[in-house]
Amino acid sequence: MSASRPTFTAGSRLLHWVMAALIIAMLFIGAGMAATVSRCYPVLVSLHRPIGIVILVLVVVRFLNRLMHPPPPLPRDLPAWQRLAAKGSHYVLYGLMFLMPLIGWAMMSAAPYPVVLFGALRLPPIMPPSASLYALLRPAHAYLAYLFFATLLGHLGAALFHGLVRRDGVLQSMVSVRNEVGDGT
């Protein structure tokens, strides 16, 4: 039963849900700002940059947290292909959480646009000005965003499948609000 399964630690759950909200917001902000010339455009751009940097900081914290608190194991009876999909999609998600903000920062640097977080707060460029680098990074940022959104949909579908169909405690281990500590032990 789900109650007997170990859950993610409270810290892991908090990081997961805060980042989930930020990442979903970012994907929608990004898609929206690339398809409007209205007054929303500069507002969305001015949200997109600082949220991206917050995600970059949080994913570093989250990665370290994951090393210290490994996630609970998957159910033993999970078919091999689902196990593989679970592992693979988590590599993709972590990779994109690191890559997307870095590519965004790098392409702004290459453009070169000032990387303004808010007001007078700017980040230094992490790439030399180069239109040819920008020409690689800017489309990569968009295509990887689509991959990110597709992977998130898969992640959401799989989580709900665990919670509603398999009812094996996997969803419970992340949505539980109880404060028990159980990092796989």
Added chain:
Amino acid sequence: MSSKLSLAAMLLRLGVIGALLVGAASSFAYVAGWLSPKRLTQASLMEAFARLNGEHPGFRRNHAKGLCVSGWFDSTGAATLLSKSSILEPGRVPLIGRFALAGGMPMQADTTSAVRSLALRLMSPDGEEWRTGMNDIPVFPVNTAQAFYEQLLASTPDPATGKPDPQAMRRFLDRHPETAQALSIIGSRPITPGFADSTFHSLNSFRFVDEGGRSTPVRWAAVPLEPPSADAAAPSVNRDGNYLFDDLIARIHQRPLQWRLVIIVGQSQDPTSDATLRWPADRAQIDAGTVTLDTVSSEDGGPCTDINFDPLVLPPGIEPSDDPLLSARSATYGRSFTLRATEKRVKPPSAITPQEVRIARGPS
């Protein structure tokens, strides 16, 4: 494992999951504009430019014909009264600029009536940056992105006749009396012989913000120190297709060209959200400093080529106004920059080649 679900219950649950995923994907598609073909987007404006001008890979989608200049800005410090930007403090900052003709045809022949533009990128030592694109017209023909788009469509040649439909333009002007009015102001502007003696206007309004947070509506203009020479309308010999640019190159090679950067100080009742409207002529003006341009080069390999003169790249102390054209310019310039960056390898030479610059410079 919990007790087994009945087949019906399982299908229902799978259906719920499927519906949630479809809902999420549809919301994303909606936000990305894939479900709203009529929404005015960067892509629709790029398509409108391509239909009007044809495909010119590697070139700016508008103001396609141009050349690079560089020099510096000597700030008087007078504008620090209204803005906290360090670029406006007394002193000198380097700048890169670009002269161009409006329109998306990179090979268009220079004409007297073509709208001339000057774009500048000023950078202070502490990393503040100010990009501005200015035109030699006193007002802009349209006051919204939608009207700009409709004007592009109305100007686009009909494939059947090869000419724009005059009825379409008439209908557009009937719907947009502000454009008809602005076009008559633009049509009656004095036209100087060349780039060197043209006055370039910001057209859009901005806001200067001082240390205390006080915000003032402003527009600005680059006013030439060069006295206007002969009458532009006078017929001239040797006017080839690049005569405006050739003349500019020769003049900068003789001696640096200078413009005074004049800040026009608006009052609260002045229209900031409508670039088709003039401000009263008696508004206070601040002499912010002098732009000096001493180097000229072709866009091919020039320092301005890879710069997007996005009007929303502004230093702290200069902010956008409520003019909707600013967001539209920022969004579309960004897309134009991305397109030409990705097309760089297939870009043909610009009209003003490095060789043209060498020849126009004349003997040194």
